[in-house]
Amino acid sequence: MARLIIVSNRVAPISEGGPAAGGLAVGVYDALKETGGMWFGWSGEILGAGQPMLTVTQRGPVTFATIGLTRRDYDQYYRGFSNATLWPTLHYRSDLTEYDRSDFDGYRRVNAWLAARLVPLLEPDDIVWVHDYHLIPFAEALRLAGVRNRLGFFLHTPFPAAQVLTTVPPHAELVRALTCYDVVGVQTAPDLRALVDYIVCEAGGTVTHDGRVDAFGRTLQIGAFPIGIYPDEIASLAASGSEDDVVHAMRDTMGARKLIISVDRLDYSKGLLERFRAFETLLEHSPAQRQQVTFMQIAPPTRADLHAYQAMRSKLESEAGRINGRFGELHWTPIRYIHRQYDRAVLASVFRAAAVGYVTPLRDGMNLVAKEYVAAQDPDDPGVLVLSRFAGAAQQMHGALIVNPIDRVGMAEALDRALSMPRDERRSRYRDMMKMLRDENVSVWRDDFLRALRGEAWPLPETARAGLTD
The missing domain is CATH 3.40.50.2000 (Glycogen Phosphorylase B;)
Structure with a gap:
């Protein structure tokens, strides 16, 4: 051969x-x-x-x-x-x-x-x-x-x-x-x-x-x-990483709050700034979600020697601080912005613990994070994927809530819907997407x-x- x-x-x-x-x-x-x-x-x-x-x-x-x-x-x-x-x-x-x-x-x-x-x-x-x-x-x-x-x-x-x-x-x-x-x-x-x-x-x-x-x-x-991707491999990673000390510590600090998770390279194509501001709009328009949800953005560094990326990192840190200062409480930090890498097993376990996968690039060829988030979910109690229409994955993942990342209010409404979606609907959407992930691995x-x-x-x-x- x-x-x-x-x-x-x-x-x-x-x-x-x-x-x-x-x-x-x-x-x-x-x-x-x-x-x-x-x-x-x-x-x-x-x-x-x-x-x-x-x-x-x-x-x-x-x-x-x-x-x-x-x-x-x-x-x-x-x-x-x-x-x-x-x-x-x-x-x-x-x-x-x-x-x-x-x-x-x-x-x-x-x-x-x-x-x-x-x-x-x-x-x-x-x-x-x-x-x-x-x-x-x-x-x-x-x-x-x-x-x-x-x-x-x-x-x-x-x-x-x-x-x-x-x-x-x-x-x-x-x-x-x-x-x-x-x-x-x-x-x-x-x-x-x-x-x-x-x-x-x-x-x-x-x-x-x-x-x-x-x-x-x-x-x-x-x-x-x-x-x-190989969805069953991601599911196994999610199970194995659940015992990691980092994952345990995260769960302890989260308590009963729901988690919205995003994982992206630090890149202007990913729509991170628009995402932060849409989360801010959620807190503005849906006061009931305040103190009940935390948004975690993991953004490993990339191309750090290019000026555009240095400026973007500074802007994101500033926006996270501004939003946290506006809405935060002594016992609650609305946005957790993390600028480092984690092992695949740890990330898969964080995906599994998250009620919402928040994947909203301005433009992306495919975006495997969207697929990995779904694959990592608990089949009995899965989370909801909020996905940009401009990610290639949106052509396949019809069980996601599809959004336009330029529409701040539309994204906030999708987050609110995802956080309150009934379990039966979440299961149905998860099953449809998992079938596609297995059929088109x-x-x-x-x-x-x-x-x-x-x-x-x-x-x-x-x-x-x-x-x-x-």
Whole structure:
């Protein structure tokens, strides 16, 4: 059987039960453990001097091949074009987009350099699955190096509307590079429609009803492949983490109060400020909820060297203090804002203890926290998921209370409804979402994509074709 080669910007230092990792890391590692193969990418190390050296290690069926970056490469490829240009654009925040031609040159240079490090490790029948926006030109670099293996790409973020993507000056070069893959996958039907719109209207290409694309002289397959989780594994983690000292202490301090939980990386796409203010509106409009509920926001740090994130952290801390000062009592703190990471088992147990999962990004490719919250619930007495319509998960999780994160009053009303929802309705919504989570778990995501990459599924499954037009 052909090896699976996973390529991502960062090879996450995942350990069983270790700190919570992002959706890409969890989904990819769970997939790779079952198939065996190699995970290749940046080690996370930034070198002050010297030439980065490739390190290869083995962990069970998975080979990890990692390499550091020089400071210049990190600044241009990662901090620059990937996160100052692409990230805000992909999340519909063109107002925050910064562009520098030298950063784009560095982005392409590092992609070519990383591709050259991978080429000697490849075997002729390997299939290569590349992940996320940092590595859009990776296939183009491999093709120029003579690689003829099957190459697939999956975008974990949203794919923006054409009018948004075209605000990035080299947008045509990016999409042309994307067509060097054999299969390109996105999270949802709306993302797929946006990709089709760009190909047809901006690139002058064609797209058939089964996802065949002809553009820039290339033929490839596109589809929507929503990433999932292993819900029963999350349920087990919730049970095992319930004995943790941190969880016990939290329960003791909460007493009989209900808990609203949010867990997000500290990122402007997550809508944290809007979320804080909607909770404030709940306390304003529903006085009966005061002293009866606590909102806990866990926001692990991310990209702390970027000014926008430093400013956002300061603003959130200020807002939490202001709201607590306005409504707090000697025996009650309305908002608990925590800026650190916790183990996955601890987080799963906190999810299980929470009456409401509060997941309201301004824009998100999928958002696995929404899925993990539901999976962690007690089937007999489950909590309620309040979910932004702009998270990819909203396309699947119809048992959630769907909200618009810009509508502060609407979110407050959804929180109030969630806190008072009868148990029978909560159970019904939970059962519907758990069925979906099991039917569309991470193995289904992996298998559907890899079948398309191997050319075994033509046309694509109906779920992958959603969003395509004739």
